[in-house]
Amino acid sequence: MKILKGVISWFLLLLLGAFLIAPFAWMVFVSLHESKSAIPVMSKLVPEKAHWENYWTVLTMPNIPVARFFLNSILVSVIAVMGQLLISSLAAYAFARIPFRGSNFLFSLFLLSMMFAGVVTQIPVYLMMRSVGWLDTYLALIVPILSNSFSVFLLRQFFLQIPMELDEAARMDGATEWTVYWRVILPLSKAALATAAAFGFFGIWTDFFWPLIATNSMQMRTLEVGLSVFKNSYGGTNWPLQMTAAVIVLLPMLIVFLFAQRFFIKGVVVGSIK
Amino acid sequence: MKRQRTAWLFVAPATLHLLVFALIPIFASLYLSFFKWHILKPARPFVGIHNYSSTLVEPKFWNAMWNSTRYAIVSVPLGIIVALLVAVLVNQKLKGITVFRTIFYTPSITSGVATAMLWIYIYLPEHGLINSMLSALGKNNKTDFLNDPAWAMWALVFMSVWTGLGPRMVLFLAGIVGIPQTLYEAAELDGASMLRQFWSVTLPMLAPTTLFVLLTSTISAFQVFTPVYMMTKGGPLDTTDVIGYHIYWEAWSKFNVGMASAQTFLLLIVIAAIAAFQYRIMKNQLEGYSVA
Amino acid sequence: MKAWQWSLRTIAIGGCIAALAGCGEEGVLGTTVVLRVGNWGGAGDDNEFDRTLASIYRQFERENPGVKIMIEGVPDSQDYVRKTLLAYVANAEPDVIAIDASSSAIFIDNHIVRDLMPFVEADPDFNLSDYYPNVVDITRRGEAIHAIPMDFTPMVLYYNKAVFDKMQVPYPNWNWTRADFVETAKKLTKGEQFGFQFDSWMPGWIVWLWNGGGDVLSPDGKKAAGFLDSPDNISSVNFLRDLIVEAKVAPNLSQVAASGVNYFENNLTAMQISGHWSMVTLKAAKAIDLSKIDIAPIPNDQGDPKTVMYEMGYGIGKHAQHPDLAWKFIKYMTSYRVQSRYHTTGIAISARRDVSREKATTEIEKKFLKIIPTARGPWGSKVESYDIVEQLGQKMMDGVLKNGEDPASSLKSAAHEIDREFSKL
Missing domain, CATH: 3.40.190.10 (Periplasmic binding protein-like II)
Structure with missing residues (x-):
């Protein structure tokens, strides 16, 4: 019985894994075909000769500063994630560990605001950025995402699970609220912080809509928006280079993820939102 | 008293941010929706509820709302069921299970642009992955999925299950891990089968997680934009012109900011109504769950 | 230093970088x-x-x-x-x-x-x-x-003499009609090879409407109803659809997309409509002998070919x-x-x-x-919101060609929608 269950599980896992991985494998194979060649049929999917130079071609496109896109994406996501962690964890700490008047009301506002993201606030936020002259600068890319209601929610849930006695003991020793937050709670919440950071990072790195409208010059484009140029450039007549561009956008995320994943998935599971 | 002040200091940055980038924009949207404003033109006359009345009689707006609704109605439950089953699957203590968890999460970290390019290819009529597979199985199929009005929307839905699996799976996994083992032991003593245990222990205990996933998935389903922008541009025959894309088009292509704001506000009302409805339905099962 | 402290400290450093970068390029x-x-x-x-x-x-x-x-x-x-x-x-x-x-x-x-x-x-x-x-x-x-x-x-009709010669078809006549064109295209269609490649791109196909005697807007550029859906345009769109659907002298659009290559540049079609810029890609195309490439006016039944510049x-x-x-x-x-x-x-x-x-x-x-005197400026040089016409016109054409919509009713509803959008401005 137990063996049967194991076999079925393995079978399902492998099947699902193949289903999820196949498109990626396909993408890599196509990216190695000769530029401008026709779409390969299934039997000729693996190219006779791997055209690695496609990667070089894409990375050195004269009018498309891919390196700059990378820099922009890294800068924006690192700063914004750090900001989110600080600002959200402060708020989450107060919501979880200090009873204060208006706490419930305020927290429900945060919950509600998860509905307002993106499409609903785009126009006013755009106009606001315009009136302060931040459009097409890093400020427009970073400031609107410096705090994140989802992180507040996630961190609060985690902080709630830490025994209150710890704070009280620290406070007995004369610790201030800041000290408790910085020296007691945060060190205990590394997994939750990592989780919030990972969610934040994935969200920012793959965001397309806001960078699309908030930036204009080539120098300010993020990787995601910058490389969408490839899709439109070839209008379906150069699949190998398109797939090369897709692999290039994807690879950094994949590497970060593979490094962070153990910490990350564990973090979510341990700091479960009950 | 001092703690009160400290608490407010702690929440101040986040609250200020919330105010400026979420709450004020809502009211600003409402305000803008009463003006006729083409963003390239200096004139900005007050038109009262004209933007609403003309939106409400516009068939294309209702078409977009309907498209978003059918996108959400299929993609959300489908995505949730798949994610829940996968979560149960990867909750087992098997060797190398973390590898699978990682693999299953990978599509979700994939950039929307890369995903779109990839899936356009997958859906190509002749040598696309799906049609190639089918012909390998002996079925000669040439459906041009993204250009066929009968298929395009479902092609996007199917893709969303693939891309959305990761976070949902992880949230469910977290929920499952949080269920006290004693409940299962008790059920086992009563002689409940595996299926029975899943039905009467796992599912009810996951109600809070499910609500959370349901709400966030529904909200984002109503705002879906990137795949439509990259893959179908709302076509064929407006069958994938979802509301998020429709508003983008009104605001950033036709530059009718007032009109787009009115549509935005209508969307907000719809989202809020659906969220409230879902919350009500699930409320009974939420005993013991501390939202606030 | 602990990891989380380190991370929070980088915020400060990050902030400085952002401030620097915000100063602009000169900085x-x-x-x-x-x-x-x-x-x-x-x-x-x-x-x-x-x-x-x-x-x-x-x-x-x-x-x-x-x-x-x-x-x-x-x-x-x-x-x-x-x-x-x-x-x-x-x-x-x-x-x-x-x-x-x-x-x-x-x-x-x-x-x-x-x-x-x-x-x-x-x-x-x-x-x-x-x-x-x-x-x-x-x-x-x-x-x-x-x-x-x-x-x-100007937009012109390109043809590839190599394909014409191979099929022993006479080259286009300078005064050719639509019937001549269809006749020629039929002779050039064989197996994988097509007589004509239709690009579903409005700045390109608008010349078919003009040569059919129709136009998309009223002369003052303010109205589409009665113009875009005129009988002339209906017959022009029908004509284009029939090239693909009835006569099958042009590949259907999903065939083109599925191939992933440009047909004309690979000797798979003998004719296409494009601007001078195609010379750039034709020069680069390995399969093309540039000396075999020639141009002709768009077919016109009145002996009065028109085009857009x-x-x-x-x-x-x-x-x-x-x-x-x-x-x-x-x-x-x-x-x-x-x-x-x-x-x-x-x-x-x-x-x-x-x-x-x-x-x-x-x-x-x-x-x-020689073709230039027959060309006139595009609507977009006169009508500010012509973008709307192109969006909706293209949607109409896609509906007809990809989804089998009826040309007459598609043109009518496109005209109606364009006027509706114009009234919003």
Whole structure:
């Protein structure tokens, strides 16, 4: 019985894994075909000769500063994630560990605001950025995402699970609220912080809509928006280079993820939102 | 008293941010929706509820709302069921299970642009992955999925299950891990089968997680934009012109900011109504769950 | 130091970087001045045109030390217009803006590009009379002109003599009718090979409507109903659909998409409609013998072929950071020495009289010049919101060709929708 269950599980896992991985494998194979060649049929999917130079071609496109896109994406996501962690964890700490008047009301506002993201606030936020002259600068890319209601929610849930006695003991020793937050709670919440950071990072790195409208010059484009140029450039007549561009956008995320994943998935599971 | 002040200091940055980038924009949207404003033109006359009345009689707006609704109605439950089953699957203590968890999460970290390019290819009529597979199985199929009005929307839905699996799976996994083992032991003593245990222990205990996933998935389903922008541009025959894309088009292509704001506000009302409805339905099962 | 403390501390450092970067390019790149040039076009193709253009830019940089040219390309021409307009709204449009006649009205009538007359008058080295006056006039409003023209091209019918010869089909006659065209296309269709490639792109297929006696808007450009859905247009759209659906002399659109290659460039179709720019890709296409490529007018049953003329020029953005440098660049790009080099690539016909005369040595170039008098400017050079017409017109055509919609009712509802959008403005 137990063996049967194991076999079925393995079978399902492998099947699902193949289903999820196949498109990626396909993408890599196509990216190695000769530029401008026709779409390969299934039997000729693996190219006779791997055209690695496609990667070089894409990375050195004269009018498309891919390196700059990378820099922009890294800068924006690192700063914004750090900001989110600080600002959200402060708020989450107060919501979880200090009873204060208006706490419930305020927290429900945060919950509600998860509905307002993106499409609903785009126009006013755009106009606001315009009136302060931040459009097409890093400020427009970073400031609107410096705090994140989802992180507040996630961190609060985690902080709630830490025994209150710890704070009280620290406070007995004369610790201030800041000290408790910085020296007691945060060190205990590394997994939750990592989780919030990972969610934040994935969200920012793959965001397309806001960078699309908030930036204009080539120098300010993020990787995601910058490389969408490839899709439109070839209008379906150069699949190998398109797939090369897709692999290039994807690879950094994949590497970060593979490094962070153990910490990350564990973090979510341990700091479960009950 | 001092703690009160400290608490407010702690929440101040986040609250200020919330105010400026979420709450004020809502009211600003409402305000803008009463003006006729083409963003390239200096004139900005007050038109009262004209933007609403003309939106409400516009068939294309209702078409977009309907498209978003059918996108959400299929993609959300489908995505949730798949994610829940996968979560149960990867909750087992098997060797190398973390590898699978990682693999299953990978599509979700994939950039929307890369995903779109990839899936356009997958859906190509002749040598696309799906049609190639089918012909390998002996079925000669040439459906041009993204250009066929009968298929395009479902092609996007199917893709969303693939891309959305990761976070949902992880949230469910977290929920499952949080269920006290004693409940299962008790059920086992009563002689409940595996299926029975899943039905009467796992599912009810996951109600809070499910609500959370349901709400966030529904909200984002109503705002879906990137795949439509990259893959179908709302076509064929407006069958994938979802509301998020429709508003983008009104605001950033036709530059009718007032009109787009009115549509935005209508969307907000719809989202809020659906969220409230879902919350009500699930409320009974939420005993013991501390939202606030 | 603990990891979380380290991370929080990097916020401070990150903030400094952001502040630095926020100061703008000068702050980072020292004394370099970046001149932003907006144009359509995207990822390069590494063909002769791309290489020539790049070396023309590099030469400008060499002649102007401390200047760096940043080309900001948007692949799709309609997307290019929208993005540039949005950039203008953000006060961040490029210094130099490429303007195509097909969408010039919205730039000019909203004063997004400056009047260049002050620059022209202040510059003794620049001579407006070097350029064809009717081409200059495309962006003229009264005394003001808004772009210096680079080049222009009519839309023509390209045909590949190699395929004609192989099938032993006579070449197109200069006065051919639609019936002649269908007859020719049928003879050229065999197996994988098609007589004609229909590109579903409105700036290209609008010439079919014109040659069928119809148009998309009323003469004042304010109304579509009664024009776009006219009986003439219905029969033209029916005609186009039948090429693909009935006569099957053109591949259907999903066949083209599925192949992932350009049919004409691979000898898979014998005819296509395009502008002069196709010479660039045809030159680069390995399968094509350029000497076998020729052009003809669009088929017309009245013996009065018509076509549309696209034109491209450079203007200066209203919020340009470096207007004087922008002018210098425009002057450079439209100068004799650059134009005579630029137009070796085959991109279009130079707007300079001297250069275009020099280049008109080959048969095909002479034919282009012969077609020019039958060409008129696109609607977008007169009607500001023509973008709406192109969006909805294209949707109509896609519906007919990809989804089998009825031409008459599709044209009618497109006309109705266009008028509805016009009324919102």
